[in-house]
Amino acid sequence: MDKDVMMTKNLTPARLLDIGFGFAPAQTLLTATALGLFTKLGDQAMTAKELGDRLGLHPADRARSDFFDALVSLQILERQGNGAKALYRNTPESGLFLDKAKPSYVGGILEMSQARLFPFWADLKTALLTGRPQNEIKHNGKPLFEELYADPARLEQFMRAMAGISRGNFQSFVDQFDFAPYQTYCDVGGATGLLAGMVARAKPHLTVATYDLPVVAPIATRALDDQGLGGKVQVLAGDFLKEKLPRADVISMGMILHDWNMEGKMHLIRAAYDALPEGGAFVVIEHMIDNERRTNSFGLMISLNMLIEFGDAFDYTAAEFEGWCREVGFTRFQTIPLTPVASAAVAYK
Incomplete structure (x- = not known):
């Protein structure tokens, strides 16, 4: 098979789509920062309900868990366990740079x-x-x-x-x-x-x-x-x-x-x-x-x-x-x- 054809067959649009949809992870992080999520967490661990209540979010469980779990998938939050009793906490990175209580805050x-x-x-x-x-x-x-x-x-x-x-x-x-x-x-x-x-x-x-x-x-x-x-x-x-x-x-x-x-x-x-x-x-x-x-x-x-x-x-x-x-x-x-x-x-x- 022609080398150029093989290279074309191996190409996928995944990288281009990641860049094109880059607004979504960006806005997820920006919104979390604007809400003061990382500061509210501080050095504590909270359930989705506890954290959502602290932030004044709409009580719909699915929206809260989607938001927090998106931050987990982006490695901006950590989660221990699954389901309603799962505990969310800051990563070392978000805890250091996105908690307003710390002088290292860059948010x-x-x-x-x-x-x-x-x-x-x-x-x-x-x-x-x-x-x-x-x-x-x-x-x-x-x-x-x-x-x-x-x-x-x-x-x-x-x-x-x-x-x-x-x-x-x-x-x-x-x-x-x-x-x-x-x-x-x-x-x-x-x-x-x-x-x-x-x-x-x-x-x-x-x-x-x-x-x-x-x-x-x-x-x-x-x-x-x-x-x-x-x-x-x-x-x-x-x-x-x-x-x-x-x-x-x-x-x-x-x-x-x-x-x-x-x-x-x-x-x-x-x-x-x-x-x-x-x-x-x-x-x-x-x-x-x-x-x-x-x-x-x-x-x-x-x-x-x-x-x-x-x-x-x-x-x-x-x-x-x-x-x-x-x-x-x-x-x-x-x-x-x-x-x-x-x-x-x-x-x-």
Whole structure:
């Protein structure tokens, strides 16, 4: 039999169908997170009735058990036994990362995905055809950040979401980057001050600052005070599109550069260059697309999310970042893998 015919006969549509129906497991996890299921469970074990009652779910036994058992099949919950007396509990993974009572909680990004991003992704086709954002601006004419900054509660939810998705990347960066030659550090677009706080705790020889818009400063101050870091991290306020950046030996931007189009990216790179001394380092932490654009699906989908959010914003490769930085005057470069889907790209002045 012809080799190509044999290969065709061995093909099945299973993988394509798994991807096509990917919205179903995604919404199952997002809904469980939005309901606070993993927090309600905590370190306990509960029957379907007990857990469903805690969550305020409709009393229909079948719907409850389908929902909880779907989470078991996805290895997000564990179940001991069968039937009405079966006990559900968190897996080590969901107990660590999806229980709000623990500092390792990363569910903020899942909460925001369920509340905001999931509906907007239904309009990906429209975004690709028009090049226009498909978020709040489509419905009320206000850009994302203007909408967020007008609502303190939503702004804080957004900040928590970004902290959740960034925590592991930031910790890996702090562990790997050599801060020894430097005396001052500033995280630009620092939101809650998460990264600046990590650096201050791990590298006490540094003078550390976090910098963001004035409306964000109180959120960062509260978050740092809660961690006992209020006296160790300066909270600086300003607009990085209109003002010079604070001067520092190391300047970082965590998931900031991808929010902008090419003009905005170059403005921020030049601003960082101008604020650094000779020998200083500019660090961007992103879900960097691999240079050949073949393997980092998550990074590519984050870039599509930038299309949905902003229209002309996009993620990028380390090679592209290096090219832009060379235009400005940076001369030496380094890429630090942080997780399978995230990297820190460093440009040295």
